[in-house]
Amino acid sequence: MRHYKLLGAFLSLLMIGFHAHAKYEIDRVEPTFWWTGMKNQDLQLMIYGEKISDLKPEVSYQGVTLKQAISVESPNYLFLDLHISPETNPGKFDILFKDVKGKTVKRYAYELKERSQKGEEYKGFDNSDVMYLITPDRFVNGNPDNDNVAGLKEQSDRNFKGGRHGGDIQGIINSLDYIKDMGFTAIWVNPVLENDQETYSYHGYSTTDFYRVDPRFGTNEEYKQLSDQAASKDIKLIMDMILNHCGSEHWWMKDLPSSDWLNYQEGEFVQTNHKKAAILDPYASKIDKEKYFDGWFVKTMPDLNQRNPLMANYLIQNTIWWVEYLNLAGIRMDTYSYPDMDFMAEWTRRVMEEYPNFNIVGEEWSENPALVSYWQKGKENFNGYVSYLPSLMDFPLQGALKKSLQREAVQAYNGGLNTVYEMLANDFLYADPFNLVIFPDNHDMDRFFTQVNGDVGLFKMGVAYVLTMRGIPQLYYGTEVLMQNEGHPGDHGIIRTDFPGGWEGDKVNAFTGEGLSGEQKDAKEFVKRLLNWRKDNKAVQEGKLTHYAPENNDIYVYFRYNADEKVMVVLNKSKNNQTLKLDRFSQLLEGVTQGKDVISGKSFDMKDSIELTADSPMVLELK
Structure with missing residues (x-):
């Protein structure tokens, strides 16, 4: 027994010595x-x-x-x-x-x-705003000195469409006057946090440090400077966030905290099945749901396990940290439905509890409004799921708008402009359709000018629709100068082409107009005119909406109005001038005698009929 006591004492001394050294x-x-x-x-x-x-x-x-x-x-x-x-x-x-x-x-x-302020004072983006979506690496190179940073894996290569081109936060700061002058009131900036991946790191969706801006974009302090300077010009900052996954080169991947930090952490790679319908499908199998929520996008994007309470709290606190640090006006949440759905409810609840007047828009990329509406706050769901998410990207309306504006659309009951009319009629599914974000395109889909096959008339109708329809509009950088990806369908590297004039030596400069074609200059002026007009029009920002079913699929009419203002929007997709009789709209034209087109400046007598120009929109202020 004495030997065991001596051995125990020796081991204790050994452990004390080990800890001491x-x-x-x-x-x-x-x-x-x-x-x-x-x-x-x-x-x-x-x-x-x-x-x-x-x-x-x-x-x-x-x-x-x-x-x-x-x-x-x-x-x-x-x-x-x-x-x-x-x-x-x-x-x-x-x-x-x-x-x-x-x-x-x-x-x-x-x-x-x-x-700096209390949570109640954080005013989120709303219907008075129009967002300008920016992919930082492809917008403006404000600081060439940070194009290549020692110690980071991928270096700048502007000749590679999938490489880093050098755009940065300083470039956005330098462009705030342009953005304000165009008439935008908010900027949604694609992710700028560290993405120290071997390749394709420019897009920002493979985070390798959740608390650090990528040095090739700038610093945390510059991000804060962007927010402050934007606010001084009445421009709100919306941060793009990702809770579903991180990058495979994230610092913790070499030493994970626990065996359940990631989904499918051990074993063979399991990819998500992208079967969104499984979320609501009453007949869905367990494995289909599991693979949707827990599967990885690609091998370089490890899927985070938000059912781990430490992971969940880490992500929630990280979100609140950035909101507080940057004085954000909103969040755009990437792949909203892919993380654990109970966690997403708690994440939105915690953020909105801290900032009651904030706004968050979630990405649920589906053209089925039943799937999209499921996630909005206030929706009474069949399975009792309670969401706290205020806003969603309106992919169903975007898809319908694209189909409506196609020239080859079948001129039948459901063809032409009737397609977008019928999709809008599904708004009864949403708890708050006026808080949806509407858009003609974004960083993941073909440029809008490409979607309408380079047809300027259709382009103008689509933009006019987005800027006057219910919801919160968003336009992608370069839309104003007809940027396109013709011949490269779905090619993200081409879709996210460098903004003309964003680099020293560019022969075309969209900021100054140098080198732009006549069509591009006209499109830019068209967008600018509508944006700046919308800034002061409460009827379009927050008024009621009444639309009229297209009697022929080439003409669509709707009204935005409040107690003081009334706007009539007419889309004429016909290749011919048309006469629009007004008796059908008497309910909303009662007492109206004059209409002035915001786009052309022309005035119209609103007594019996008005003449519509072929292939164009009309936005009439009614008196």
Whole structure:
């Protein structure tokens, strides 16, 4: 027995000696800092560093309580649950890390900042706005010095359509006056967080650090500068976020916290089946649903397991951190339906609880309005699922608009402009159709001018429709100068072509008009006129909507109106001039005598009929 006691004492001394000489590191603490006065008073810190879970953390700061420390499978992680009381003052405090003998072997200074404004004061994007969607790498190269950054895997190659071209945050800052002058009131910027992938890293959808702007785009401070300068020009910033997946080169991939940090973490690669219908299908198999939610997009995009509560909290806090840090006016959430659906409900609930007047638009890429409407806040779903998502991208209406404007569309009951009319009639499915984001195209689909086969008349009708229809409009950068991808259908590298004039030495400059064709200049002026007019028209921004079923599939009429203003929109898809009799619209034309076309400036007597120009829209202010 004495031998066992001696052996135990020896092992204890050995362990004490081991801990005394162990090298402990703190490589990361995320969130990197936080704020006092948040509505949710709990904060969970992820501490990462060599053998950090061997140590016992302690906190001594008035108002801050360390509730618990959570160890996971990897010894290099420690999660700290803190409670921050409402009375806590901003400031820095030390987190002490002690060994088994109670000796402090590491300390970390953590900061609580003072909030610049309360959550209720964060005003989200709304119907008064029009978004300008920007792919940063392809917009403007404002700082050529950051095109190539030592230590990052992919370097600049403007000759490669799938490579990095050098556009950056500084380029967007430099272009804010142009964006404001055009009439846009919000910018949705594709992701700019670090994407340290081997190839195709420019698009930003393979995040490798959720708290760091990619140095090839700039810095966190420049991102904040963009937000501040945009706000000074009454332009709102909308951040593109991804909760479904990260990049395969994310820093934690070399040392995952636990065996359930990712979906399908071990074994062969399992790709998502993209079967969105399985979400609502009453007959769907378990495996179909599992592969939809848990499967990876591609091998370089590991699918995050939001059912792990530590992962879930990490992602929620990261979102709130960026909203608070940047004073965001909104979020566009990528692939909204692909993560765990219960987590997405909790994510939106937590964000909207912290910022009640905020707005979030989710991407559910389906042309089936029953699938899209399922995710909107206020929808009473058959299975009891409760969502807190305010807005969605209106893919059903976009698809219908594209089909309606095709010249080859069959001129039958469901052909022509009747297609978009019938899709709009499905608005009864949505809890709030006026809070949907409507658009002619985006960064993932053919350019709108390509969709309408280079037909300027159809282009103008589509843009006029988007800018006067219910919802919140969004246009993609370059739409105003007829950018297209003719001959390259679905080619993202061509769809996301560099904006003309965004690089020194460009022969064509869309900012100044130098080198633009007559058609391009005319299109730019058309878009600018409508955008700036829309800024001051409350009827189009937030008024009621009444539309009339197309009697022939070439003419579609709808009205936007409130107590003070009334607008009549007429789309004439016919290749011929038409006479439009007005008696059918008497309900909304009562007391109206004059109409002035916002586009042409012409005035019309609204007594019996008006003459419509072939292949064009008309936006009439009624008096």
